[in-house]
Amino acid sequence: MFNKFTTILQQAVEALAPDAPLHEDFVYHWKSITNFYIENTDDKTPVTDSNIPSHLKQMLQILIQEEAEREPGDTGPCMEYMLQHKLLETLHTLGKADCPPGMKQQVLIFFKNLLGKIKQPLLPHINVHRPVSRLVRVCGEVQAAPTETEEISFLCTLCARLKREPHLLHFFLQNNSTEIPNKPAASTNHIDSSETNLPSSSAKTSKRESYDLVDSLLNLCRSEDGRVAVKACEGLLLLVSMPHETAARATVQDTMLCPLLNTRLRTLFTSLPAALDPSDVDSVSAKWGLDSHSYAYNDARNFAGKRSLVSFLSWFDYCDQLIMEAYQDCSAYIARSIAKDFLNKTLLGPLLQADERAALTTTAVLTKLFSMVRSHALTCELVNFIVPNNTNLPEEGKETLWDTKKSELLSRLLERCDHFSDEISIVTLRLFETVLGLSNSIALDRLILKHLQHRAYHVKNPGNIVVQSDSEELEWDLEPGLDSAAPQTPPKPNKQFSTESLDGAGDASSSRAHIQRAVSCFLAAIPDSAKSTQANDDESGYDGYLREAHRMYKDVCAICCKFSWPKMNGKELEAAERCQPVAVYEEGPFLTMLLNKLSRVLSQPYGVNLVVTSIISRLCLIPHPLLHELFTDPLTPMRPKARGVYSVIKVIVEQISHRMAHVPNFKNRLLLARRKLASGGGFHDDDHNVSPTHKGLPMAANFGASAGVIASNDLDDHKTFLEGTIVVEEFCKELAAIVFVKHHALAAQSV
Template sequence: MFSKFTSILQHAVEALAPSLPLQEDFVYHWKAITHYYIETSDDKAPVTDTNIPSHLEQMLDILTQEESERESGETGPCMEYLLHHKILETLYTLGKADCPPGMKQQVLTFYTKLLGRIRQPLLPHINVHRPVQKLIRLCGEVLTAPTENEEIQFLCIVCAKLKQDPYLVNFFLENQRAKRPETKSSEGAAGVTENLSAPDTGQPQAEGLVTTPQQPRAGASCSPTTTSSSSSNNNNSSNNYNLVTSLLNLTKSPDGRVVVKACEGLMLLVSLPEPAAAKCLMENTELCELLTDRLASFYKALPKSMDPLDIETVEAVNWGLDVYNLKEDAAVFTGKRALISFLSWLDYCDQLIKEAQKSAAAVMARAVRDRFFVAVMEPQLMQTSEVGILTSTALLNRIIRQVTSEALLQEMVYFLLGEDTEPETLATITGNPLRHRLIEHCDHLSDEISIMTLRLFEHLIQKPSQHILHSLVLRSVEDRNYLENKPQEEKEPLENGQPHDAVDLEEDPLFGDDPSPDNRLSGSDWLSSSPQQSPDHLKPDGKTEVHKIVNSFLCLVPDEAKSSYHVEGTGYDTYLRDAHRQFKDYCGVCIRWDWRGSPKPLEKCNLDIPFFEGHFLKVLFDRMGRILDQPYDVNLQVTSVLSKLSLLPHPHMHEYLLDPYINLAPGCRSLFSVIVRVVGDLMLRIQRIPDFTPKLLLVRKRLLGLEPEGINIDHMTLLEGVIVLEEFCKELAAIAFVKFHATASSSSSP
């Protein structure tokens, strides 16, 4: 109580006394602090019961005022006094001894405010960055320490200063071999008094203030170039990055606010462009281990079984903004809290890698691949339990949607699809077990697993990664060996007015004689309305005229199997708007890959290699071929993936998926030829279903919510498949139209 009264009285006297010159005032406050240690006999009283906090705050105010009164960059006498008399070194010693109790907190606050308020660069001075470096080592030593908040504030201001002047980070890379041990500070007030009252040696250290064995003789400042070059001369020694180590320790704090601030500090440090710092960060700290171990820990804490819809629809999560209520989360669905924690940390890892210096980003991303994706996720994806497969696939789908950093996306893609770039063959399908398993899951016995895996690939192919598209589809069509390798004059003549491949279709059992009594439309009659290969359809540049392509798709489903013209708002024009928007988005992603505007010239293609559409397209085509026998939701997902592939602005994908008039090589199939066979099968089935068209229209209205659920309708799966087929053909026609006109307008522009 007496100390507080003395402090109040002193403030009153100072307010009434005439103002001293700034330097005298500054020295007065500093001497008041040093005299406390010389004169005090009670080293147990907390620092808040002394005048030390007030004197430190006054010193900061004087330094700030001095800088504001001088020209930019000019050092005033008060700052010179602080630097040459090693005041920060002394404060560090007092803070380390925590004498009086709470002094460490005061020292941390003083350092933080000094670095934050003073605009001129202080860290280049050896009498600043040396004590700052020592104080950094004291941070994060003890979790839940009473100084934790001050520690993280101090570390973050240092990180912010390094972000402003990245080269200064070299001061904070400590060479382990060259590092000498610090002298142990004396404990308590008696030891500090002994140091403060040491005789003056003639050096610029007024009142015999504390020196350390590490104090160089080079003067008040040091060039960062000197520091980095001296450390690089010894290539066999490693560097300590204590700033990172202290931040990593504080990320383990139970105080969420401290954890967020520590993560922010790490975010600043990984983005520094200095190669030496990036190398030290990756080789001499535990940053990669922290990221991956915590990611794995959060993942393992998730329930073994979760509803995919919950995983897919849980709100977007940004690290650092994780506000939650345990009771409310548990009431929504079991595992929500664990899921949000996992997604929050994934978001942090992703953002950290995105911001990181390039070499550091690559190392961190590879660590996530090896220590999380391969070690933790792959066994979950390869398991045989359907419940486990569904949950892990849904989680992987959410991860794919969330990852945005280029380096992490690349490693994730290599994990999922492998790094092979050579064209696939039937023999190499199983070369990458995980890739093979995921593609096979698109045609799983469980419709839920099939839908979720198809959705996963749909999100994957929309990611800005050329390797995804090359691995899944492009490498199979890059040599255009799906085309018949015969000159026009050597081709077989048309048989009965049909191309030779059409005759093959007619011989297929699906296109046999129509068993229906009225024989309304036989397979052969229907085939005559399908597009025929003819030179008249081609422009001089070899491209099929777009209106013929559009009409081919629009007319592919016969009138008796169409129901959209009975319902308003389901016309072809609605797909044109969507196709235009989606194609524009795709072009924005793919523009940097410099895909050719025209297909690769045939003379440069290796047409003698047997064509294989690739494992992914094979499964999609197989699924498409069963569209009349699959559940509605499966069909929607299959056609959605195929439409996304059709939108790709690559000439070979446009030709292979969207041109009905290409002359396919024997044994090859295209998207159009698959649909042709489906429609042929449909024509046979229609004639066996009474009142087919009214039933079809009723099912469409039910799907649109225009008719209530009523009595059961026979052949529901078939009828729903027909509706999806009609809509898909309209969508493909719209995509072909939009892509043609986009190509035409870009080629005609200067």
């Protein structure tokens, strides 16, 4: 109490006394602090009961005022006094000893304000950066320390200062050449440095850069106070993004940053419930930062394990953000460490095990990771995890246990796409759909394009020993009945697509005639007797497919424009007859699985069909000439036994024509099935990641009262067949719209 009264009295005297020169005032406050330690013998008195906080605050105000009164870059006498007499060294010593109790907090506040409010360059002075470096080492030493808030505030202020002056980072690096003798610099992270793309000198040196600033931030990342942990992560983001090669390399190689990222990923993942609903996993939205999600007891969106899932996904988002911000090749290093220590050692096991619930949950979580990832380096590692490059696998006898397991993963996932459990099939198919939707061409190249590069599916491939007929005759032979089918079911007459608006429609060699025939192939694929809508009905949905195809094709082109693919006009594509001869056309395991699933659309559940057709639609939208030729051009001359989307659809239509004759009152049953699908009775509202056009099935305009006389139990006997027929009908409309949109986009580019 007496000390507080003395402080108030002293402040009153200072207010009434005439203003002293700033230098004298500054020295006075400093000597008042030192006199406290000379006169005070009680080292247990809290610093808040002394005049020290007030004197430190006045010293800072004097330094700020002095700088404001002088020209930029001109050091005043107060600053000179502080530097020459090593005031910061003394304060650091007092703060480290925390004498009197609470002094550490006051020193941290003073250092933080000094670095944050003084604009002139301070860190180049040895009497500044040396005590600052020593104070950094004090931060994070004690877990749950009462000064955590001041520690992280000081560290983040220092990081922000270094962000503006990255050339000063070397003051905070120390060479420790004896700590890791004759070992790669990355051994502390359990990663072979030869796997990285960092400069070769970093792999040869035996020196280790001690980076106390990163170490202190990593310690505070473990704080139980969420605000402190988030601020520490922000500081790491600043450090890893600084354009300083040595500091960036030391951050990822010579500190525990990568082990911390992977350890927390592993801990949070293993804390997830063994069984999570895939729809719950897909519905969760998680971003790194302070937890802003509501976990109210009566919140309908809550489910068991949501908090754990949000924590895991949030930390993954932080890792992704860190990789995005990382300087130069450090992003690839961090991504590789996550691939090796988390994906291979933590995620791979549950994906391969026989426990269906664990495999289902892990696949759903992995799909969520693919949908969240944004950094290029981590995207590549995730794709390599799912679709490894078989040409770069280690030689036999040299591969590790993880290499062996990764080689099995793709085969296991493809098998699960045709699993007896529809839930597992749908989740696995959605995983592939999400992978193919990334802005990364690696998965597409390895799953599909590498099997199409020689155009072995084309009848003119030199490896095809079948006697070939004239190209024009062959083209029409491949489309039996096309001449008679097209007039009977013409494309829907509208302003966007009408026979009158096609110049040269009668010329078989014109591109417009070709595209008209291609669109007609899909629109006329299903006979009128098997359709639940008519082509001229306003509610047939074709206009909606055109709008959706235009939007989606624009988005896909924006993603694929940076890929070094041949142009869609075909001028860069080698003619089929000049391609490498291929005796036997192999679709590849993924395309075989996908076309097999499409061929079974009449016997598969509606949910499975939605995902299958959605994947194929996405592939049809991709602006690659090989995919366009095989998927969206029904007039492509195919060699025997080679399959395309249209050839599979024709086989399905034959099955429909055969089976519909055995379904009593087929037309009315079909219309009733469509009405149920349109009202949501045929699928669940939580079906995600499917083509939006398939979900909004429009109701037929010509529903009559007779449709309602079909009993529900009679309809259920043919439910799968009827729903499959409707899916094929809608899918053909969607494909026709995609062909039309791609043609007009190509025509606009050539203008």
